[in-house]
Amino acid sequence: MLLRASFATFVLKKADIREDKMSDYIPQEIEPKWQKKWEADGIYNADIDPTRPKHYALTMLPYPSGDLHIGHWYAMTPSDARARFMRMNGYNVMFPIGFDAFGLPAENAAIKDGIHPKIRTYQNIDRMRKQLRSMGAMWDWRREAISSDPEYYKWTQWFFIQLYKHGLAYRKMAPVDFCPKCNTTLAREQVWGEDRHCERCGTPVIKKDLEQWFFRTTAYAEDLLNYEGMDWPERVRVLQTNWIGRSEGASVNFTTETGDVIEVFTTRPDTLWGATFMVLAPEHPLVDKLTTPEHKAEVEAYKLQAARQSDIDREAADKEKTGVFTGGYAINPVNGARIPVWIADYVLMTYGTGAIMAVPAHDERDFAFARKYGLKVIPVIQPEGEPLLDGDTMEAAYVGPGRMINSAHMDGTYVSGKGHADPGMQKVIQWLEQEGRGKKTVSYKLRDWLISRQRYWGAPIPMIRCEKCGWNPVHESELPVLLPEDVEWRPTGESPLKLHPTWKDTTCPVCGGPAERETDTMDTFMCSSWYHLRYLSPWYHQGPFDPKEYDYWMPVDTYTGGIEHANMHLIYTRFFHKACRDMGITKGREPMIQLRNQGMVLGEDHEKMSKSRGNVVAPDELVERYGADAVRAYLMFFARWDMGAPWNSSGIEGTVRWLRRVWAMVTEAPSGPAACSDETKRLLRRRVHQTLRRVSHDFREFEFNTIVSSLMELLNEMVKVKEAGAYGTPEWNEAVDIYLRMLAPVCPHIAEELWERTGRTYSVHTQPWPSVDEEAAREEEIVIPVQVNGKLRDRITVPADATEEQIQAAALASETVQQYLQGKAPRKIIVVPKRLINIVI
RNA sequence: GCCGAAGUGGCGGAACUGGCAGACGCGCGCGACUCAAAAUCGCGAGGGCUUCGCCCGUGUGGGUUCGAUUCCCACCUUCGGCACCA
Numbered sequence: 001m002l003l004r005a006s007f008a009t010f011v012l013k014k015a016d017i018r019e020d021k022m023s024d025y026i027p028q029e030i031e032p033k034w035q036k037k038w039e040a041d042g043i044y045n046a047d048i049d050p051t052r053p054k055h056y057a058l059t060m061l062p063y064p065s066g067d068l069h070i071g072h073w074y075a076m077t078p079s080d081a082r083a084r085f086m087r088m089n090g091y092n093v094m095f096p097i098g099f100d101a102f103g104l105p106a107e108n109a110a111i112k113d114g115i116h117p118k119i120r121t122y123q124n125i126d127r128m129r130k131q132l133r134s135m136g137a138m139w140d141w142r143r144e145a146i147s148s149d150p151e152y153y154k155w156t157q158w159f160f161i162q163l164y165k166h167g168l169a170y171r172k173m174a175p176v177d178f179c180p181k182c183n184t185t186l187a188r189e190q191v192w193g194e195d196r197h198c199e200r201c202g203t204p205v206i207k208k209d210l211e212q213w214f215f216r217t218t219a220y221a222e223d224l225l226n227y228e229g230m231d232w233p234e235r236v237r238v239l240q241t242n243w244i245g246r247s248e249g250a251s252v253n254f255t256t257e258t259g260d261v262i263e264v265f266t267t268r269p270d271t272l273w274g275a276t277f278m279v280l281a282p283e284h285p286l287v288d289k290l291t292t293p294e295h296k297a298e299v300e301a302y303k304l305q306a307a308r309q310s311d312i313d314r315e316a317a318d319k320e321k322t323g324v325f326t327g328g329y330a331i332n333p334v335n336g337a338r339i340p341v342w343i344a345d346y347v348l349m350t351y352g353t354g355a356i357m358a359v360p361a362h363d364e365r366d367f368a369f370a371r372k373y374g375l376k377v378i379p380v381i382q383p384e385g386e387p388l389l390d391g392d393t394m395e396a397a398y399v400g401p402g403r404m405i406n407s408a409h410m411d412g413t414y415v416s417g418k419g420h421a422d423p424g425m426q427k428v429i430q431w432l433e434q435e436g437r438g439k440k441t442v443s444y445k446l447r448d449w450l451i452s453r454q455r456y457w458g459a460p461i462p463m464i465r466c467e468k469c470g471w472n473p474v475h476e477s478e479l480p481v482l483l484p485e486d487v488e489w490r491p492t493g494e495s496p497l498k499l500h501p502t503w504k505d506t507t508c509p510v511c512g513g514p515a516e517r518e519t520d521t522m523d524t525f526m527c528s529s530w531y532h533l534r535y536l537s538p539w540y541h542q543g544p545f546d547p548k549e550y551d552y553w554m555p556v557d558t559y560t561g562g563i564e565h566a567n568m569h570l571i572y573t574r575f576f577h578k579a580c581r582d583m584g585i586t587k588g589r590e591p592m593i594q595l596r597n598q599g600m601v602l603g604e605d606h607e608k609m610s611k612s613r614g615n616v617v618a619p620d621e622l623v624e625r626y627g628a629d630a631v632r633a634y635l636m637f638f639a640r641w642d643m644g645a646p647w648n649s650s651g652i653e654g655t656v657r658w659l660r661r662v663w664a665m666v667t668e669a670p671s672g673p674a675a676c677s678d679e680t681k682r683l684l685r686r687r688v689h690q691t692l693r694r695v696s697h698d699f700r701e702f703e704f705n706t707i708v709s710s711l712m713e714l715l716n717e718m719v720k721v722k723e724a725g726a727y728g729t730p731e732w733n734e735a736v737d738i739y740l741r742m743l744a745p746v747c748p749h750i751a752e753e754l755w756e757r758t759g760r761t762y763s764v765h766t767q768p769w770p771s772v773d774e775e776a777a778r779e780e781e782i783v784i785p786v787q788v789n790g791k792l793r794d795r796i797t798v799p800a801d802a803t804e805e806q807i808q809a810a811a812l813a814s815e816t817v818q819q820y821l822q823g824k825a826p827r828k829i830i831v832v833p834k835r836l837i838n839i840v841i
Numbered sequence: 842g843c844c845g846a847a848g849u850g851g852c853g854g855a856a857c858u859g860g861c862a863g864a865c866g867c868g869c870g871c872g873a874c875u876c877a878a879a880a881u882c883g884c885g886a887g888g889g890c891u892u893c894g895c896c897c898g899u900g901u902g903g904g905u906u907c908g909a910u911u912c913c914c915a916c917c918u919u920c921g922g923c924a925c926c927a
Binding site: 192193194234235238241245264265266267268279321344347348351356357358359363364365366443444445563566567634637638639640643645650654658660694697705706710711712713716783784786787789790791795827829836838839840 | 844852865866868907925
């Protein structure tokens with residue numbers, strides 16, 4: 001090594017190597033050194049600069065659990081690399097970071113060990129800041145925002161009040177999902193899976209009737225379905241679209257014999273003439289009125305059972321339909337038929353109007369119900385070319401297209417299926433509207449967002465209840481409503497805000513009389529619905545963000561994070577933005593233009609990482625052992641970013657080896673000859689510029705794994721030509737220059753160190769991205785595979801611009817081809833210039 | 842049940858618009874260096890066979906095509922989401 005080193009100084013020109021002594025690649029030394037310098041120099045500070053195009057790159061903010069997980073690294077370092085790439089491409093890039101610091105884990109821990117959530121959270125944040133710094137990411141720490149800071153949640157509360165003032169926040173009594181372990185209500189999106197468990201702790205939820213605060217997300221259902229101008233993964237759009245669950249149909253009014261109107265929603269108004277009974281949800285408000293005395297006992301019993309069943313596991317029960325007759329009747333508005341009204345738990349109070357018209361001939365559920373209870377089945381849609389449907393003998397509901405029958409003046413109308421676009425459906429709905437018997441309606445599965453949480457460690461809901469004046473918001477000048485710190489936790493998990501002796505006592509903002517504060521706090525998804533706005537100006541006091549910063553930086557250009565938020569954070573934040581737009585606070589249709597999701601890093605056993613499985617990979621240890629650059633490179637290399645893959649602890653050795661070889665390639669002199677052929681130089685430039693083209697493309701497309709493999713390939717080539725005498729030539733210097741610039745976004749520390757060691761001007765991270773020299777990248781000669789009958793038989797080398805005729809001539813001249821031809825003429829020859837030739841015999 | 846994604850060597854993965862399947866890396870084998878090991882460097886490898894060459898091969902079975910991992914049809918498996926949504 002020493003010998004080689006002195007040889008190197010002897011051979012090299014000054015421009016190549018500044019240091020006299022060669023040394024090994026020791027990331028533990030260079031990484032902290034550069035991290036400190038970059039921060040001290042503020043090279044990643046992002047400030048408004050109208051002369052440059054801006055790029056707001058954002059990665060989902062972490063919860064301060066206390067330890068940075070390998071998943072954080074997997075999510076964040078490729079995002080960082082791409083933000084760096086954008087910056088080198090001339091964009092003024094903002095890449096901020098912060099903490100989603102409210103939430104249950106800190107509070108649960110407090111109940112267990114008595115450490116105040118605030119203390120724990122801020123300790124965790126300190127620790128995580130250090131860990132985040134070890135990544136060497138280009139964060140602008142001046143823009144850090146922490147959702148549990150009073151300066152932050154003041155504005156979370158302010159947003160609540162704006163939503164309230166615009167009628168988008170309201171309070172209602174409703175059966176809500178309640179997690180008995182977390183001791184709080186949950187939004188529908190936070191209840192997962194078949195067993196309806198809590199998204200956070202996995203405990204099956206129960207139903208409770210509670211009065212709670214909601215945000216009117218349903219008012220934005222249609223707007224949320226519009227993805228125009230958005231570059232979001234199809235997968236997320238499909239998940240959200242299904243979640244929002246739009247169905248087109250009609251609402252139709254049925255009148256009961258007691259004179260009440262029951263509104264129903266149906267996607268098949270064309271089957272109205274076949275409605276032979278009605279079914280109400282057991283909780284429907286008209287049930288009691290409709291029920292006749294002789295059915296009262298039965299109905300009450302069923303209601304009770306249904307209520308209990310929703311508390312137990314409603315889904316686990318087999319799908320056998322049950323229900324009871326109320327004794328009441330309603331009139332079918334299209335034909336005046338007198339039809340019985342039933343109640344059944346297959347009709348949900350939470351969807352549509354909680355009541356349906358039942359058309360057993362054309363709906364599977366209604367059919368099963370009708371057969372079980374011997375109700376009438378009247379077919380009204382006749383499939384074409386089939387024997388006439390008979391309600392008494394049908395074995396299943398017919399749900400396909402056909403012509404309307406038994407439908408009076410509508411008979412013969414062809415209906416193809418669902419949706420307002422169907423001409424038959426249009427005709428029916430038009431008629432219903434004309435007659436005033438129904439109207440065109442769209443129904444959604446999306447529900448309003450329940451944001452009340454019966455917890456301490458969150459932003460207090462800034463509302464006050466007065467005996468006289470009811471609910472009113474806190475005066476904006478009184479914000480923030482501070483969380484009291486002198487609180488105690490009961491092992492029962494009840495919110496200490498409720499138990500605090502004085503905190504909730506206040507005066508009414510309207511009449512000044514004694515009143516009480518809301519003791520519930522907000523869902524933390526409320527905090528994270530606007531953090532991208534707080535990042536714009538966390539120092540700003542006159543509003544949630546500085547409008548100057550907003551106008552320059554928004555919207556977020558690239559947003560990255562996990563797909564698990566498709567139906568939670570990503571819907572909430574879109575709703576929030578749209579609501580704020582309508583209140584004049586934000587601008588533009590959408591907050592985030594481009595979205596990309598990373599996959600998941602699994603344990604080495606191919607299972608999801610978890611402490612109990614003992615397969616967790618700790619990034620701190622890896623950084624200590626291999627350096628942040630190697631960890632970053634491996635995370636980008638080992639899987640398709642959007643797919644994720646199992647961790648492989650020896651796999652990372654590969655990227656370490658690669659970086660050592662890069663180091664050696666740049667810093668050590670070759671053992672080969674000093675002279676270099678022009679051909680070698682041309683080859684070097686060609687490979688460099690071809691790689692540059694590919695790497696640039698892959699950065700744009702988030703294909704990080706092939707960026708690293710391209711750089712590995714180029715290294716292998718460069719090591720070869722280095723030994724062939726290219727070292728020290730202008731072509732070599734160009735190659736090193738471009739190599740380090742391409743490496744810089746992936747492995748910022750080693751790139752900076754080598755950039756400096758080769759005498760280049762600080763910093764590699766403020767250099768422009770190189771541009772491809774297409775002429776240099778052009779191949780002169782190419783190898784063309786020769787197929788005979790579609791099978792590879794030979795290869796020929798031809799000039800890159802060879803014409804079809806030339807390729808054909810060269811291929812036919814091949815001995816191998818001649819052997820196959822055996823003197824005969826080929827039947828057909830397909831030539832794909834630059835690609836392949838196929839000779840068909 | 843419905844919706845979506847994915848199936849390629851021992852493993853992770855690559856393959857631009859239908860054009861050389863398996864780049865790159867891990868692991869493995871052999872060799873060099875070493876007293877030895879580690880590290881490093883070099884070489885090898887999809888499977889098979891009657892091995893100077895041929896056959897098979899991208900979940901399965903068909904199809905389109907001169908040519909299919911890529912397009913079409915049917916199916917299987919795995920994963921994710923939804924789940925009586927009228």
